[in-house]
Amino acid sequence: MKDSPVTADGARAAETPAMPPKYTTIHDVAKAAGVSTATVSNAFNSTGRITPKTRERVLAVARQLRYYPNRHARSLASGSSRTLGVIVSDIQNPFFAVAIRSFEERVRKWRYEVIVSETNYDVALMTRAAERMLEQKVRGVAILTSEMSAAWLEEIVRRDIPVACFDLDFSSEKAINIKADYARGMRQVIEHLYDLGHRRIAFVGGRRIFRNILSRQENYVACMKALQLEPGPILIGNQRMDGGRTAGMSILEMSPRPTAVAAMNDLTAVGLIAAFSEGGLRVPEDISVAGFDNTYLAEYFVPRLTTVDMHPDILGRTAADALHEASSSPNAAAVEHTIRLSLVIGKSTGPNAELGPSAIRKREDLHSDSALPSSESNVREGDLVPLLSRGSD
Numbered sequence: 282m283k284d285s286p287v288t289a290d291g292a293r294a295a296e297t298p299a300m301p302p303k304y305t306t307i308h309d310v311a312k313a314a315g316v317s318t319a320t321v322s323n324a325f326n327s328t329g330r331i332t333p334k335t336r337e338r339v340l341a342v343a344r345q346l347r348y349y350p351n352r353h354a355r356s357l358a359s360g361s362s363r364t365l366g367v368i369v370s371d372i373q374n375p376f377f378a379v380a381i382r383s384f385e386e387r388v389r390k391w392r393y394e395v396i397v398s399e400t401n402y403d404v405a406l407m408t409r410a411a412e413r414m415l416e417q418k419v420r421g422v423a424i425l426t427s428e429m430s431a432a433w434l435e436e437i438v439r440r441d442i443p444v445a446c447f448d449l450d451f452s453s454e455k456a457i458n459i460k461a462d463y464a465r466g467m468r469q470v471i472e473h474l475y476d477l478g479h480r481r482i483a484f485v486g487g488r489r490i491f492r493n494i495l496s497r498q499e500n501y502v503a504c505m506k507a508l509q510l511e512p513g514p515i516l517i518g519n520q521r522m523d524g525g526r527t528a529g530m531s532i533l534e535m536s537p538r539p540t541a542v543a544a545m546n547d548l549t550a551v552g553l554i555a556a557f558s559e560g561g562l563r564v565p566e567d568i569s570v571a572g573f574d575n576t577y578l579a580e581y582f583v584p585r586l587t588t589v590d591m592h593p594d595i596l597g598r599t600a601a602d603a604l605h606e607a608s609s610s611p612n613a614a615a616v617e618h619t620i621r622l623s624l625v626i627g628k629s630t631g632p633n634a635e636l637g638p639s640a641i642r643k644r645e646d647l648h649s650d651s652a653l654p655s656s657e658s659n660v661r662e663g664d665l666v667p668l669l670s671r672g673s674d
Contacts, residue, residue: 305348314342325350326363327392364394365604366419368410370426371520372399374548375576376593380425383597391605393420400426402488402520411437421604424449425596427491443607445600448493457603458617459596461493466589466622467500467543470571473587473624474541475508478633479569483513483539485528485549487520494520497545497573514539518549525552533560540568540633547572547579550586554629565631575625584628592620 311318316339323329324339367384369377377399385395396417398410407426411433414422422437425447437444438455445457474482484501487494498515505512516531518524525544529552532539544550550572554564562568564584572579572588579586599618607613 305346307348307350310339310343310346310348313346314339362394362418362420363392364396364417364419365601366414366417366422367395367397367600368407368414368422368424368426368429369397369399370402370428372397374520374546375578376546376574376591377425379576379593380597380600383594384423384601385597387598387601388605393605400428402428402491404428404430408433414442415440420608421445423447423597423600423604425600427493443604445603445607447596447600448496450492454615455607456615457600457607458615459599459603460617460619461591462619462621463493463496464500464503466573466591466624467497468504469622469624470543470573470587470589471501471504471508473626474543474569474571474630475510477541477569477630478636479541480510480633481537481539481541482510483516483532483542484545485516485518485525485542485553486545487518487524487549489517494545501543518545518552520546520548522548522552522555525549526556527552529553529556530560533557533562538568540635541571541630542568543571543573545573547574547576547582547586547588550588550629551578551582554582554584564629566634569630569633571630579625579627587627587630588625590623590625592622595620 307318307321311321314321316335319329320331320335321339321343323331324336325343327336365384365388367381369381371377372381381395381397388395396413396419398406398413400407400410407428407430411429414437419442421443423445424434427448429446429449431451434444434446434449434451434453434456438453441455443455443457444451444453445459447459448461450458450460471482482505484498486498486501489495489498501515502512514532514535516528518528525548528549529542532542532553533556542550542553544553550570553570557564557568557570564570570586572586573591574593575586575588575590576593579588599620603616603618607615
């Protein structure tokens with residue numbers, strides 16, 4: 282029997298447990314578990330006719346041997362994969378962070394892997410994100426950004442990869458479209474501010490080349506006109522806090538100054554409030570600010586933001602369900618969904634300080650609700666509404 286090594290002080294060192302080979306193969310696992318390589322493969326993929334007891338035994342042996350299957354190599358060999366892709370605009374935005382987490386939690390039960398790319402609102406990065414999905418041979422892609430070009434969408438579906446598109450309105454048998462009811466969301470914001478006595482209501486948007494950003498601005502203008510108010514001023518931000526702060530500094534210099542501001546998202550709203558605080562304005566006593574998204578930033582910011590709930594958790598789950606169904610069922614219908622938005626009233630909006638309570642007239646004194654932009658949806662707030670299944674009457 283081989284002696285244990287001796288340490289510097291003469292003591293015997295403890296026996297070192299035998300280590301598995303540096304590169305354990307599927308054949309090593311099969312031999313140790315007493316099964317075929319096909320059974321090992323079925324155990325990892327939850328496929329084939331294998332009992333739960335056998336699967337657990339094989340996985341236990343694999344863990345003991347520290348075996349990790351090369352899923353990318355398997356995808357290259359088979360031409361298919363258990364990987365789904367997610368493309369977002371800004372991974373630092375809490376809205377997308379919640380959507381990604383919800384997506385991952387949903388697909389985990391089907392044993393999918395997830396890879397994430399961001400575009401940072403940049404066309405070159407958008408192209409690289411699309412290329413990465415094709416290189417990784419993903420099984421489906423959730424495109425949660427409106428800067429994806431039609432050309433790249435066509436290229437992805439041409440390769441029989443289903444896509445779940447958010448705010449892209451892409452027509453294809455391989456596409457599932459998920460839309461947000463921006464008309465309803467913006468209507469609730471402007472009505473809320475109007476009912477608080479505000480008439481000079483500014484809007485801070487973003488880059489209008491993107492469909493979802495432009496839609497928020499267009500609905501703001503429509504709501505203001507429906508209330509017989511002059512839209513504006515409209516300022517262009519960058520969808521981030523620094524863009525909101527810059528817009529806020531510009532508003533501070535205006536005369537007369539708006540008494541309320543509707544921001545295109547929560548990050549912009551936070552930047553606005555930072556600028557107003559630096560300029561000596563109190564929110565909402567001196568000026569009201571409303572956001573859009575209802576991220577956790579809105580919930581924990583002081584004052585708690587009044588905002589529109591975009592339900593990013595529903596967005597993530599819906600995209601996950603749609604891609605799983607589309608990639609598992611070749612004849613799955615391309616369905617469109619709309620997420621119904623709802624107003625969350627916080628502490629960042631209050632009565633117009635320029636008016637006394639008796640001077641504040643409700644909009645029903647002047648207008649009917651039918652004059653404002655509305656949606657056809659009639660379910661309870663927060664529900665996901667399937668609108669159309671292509672191919673059906």
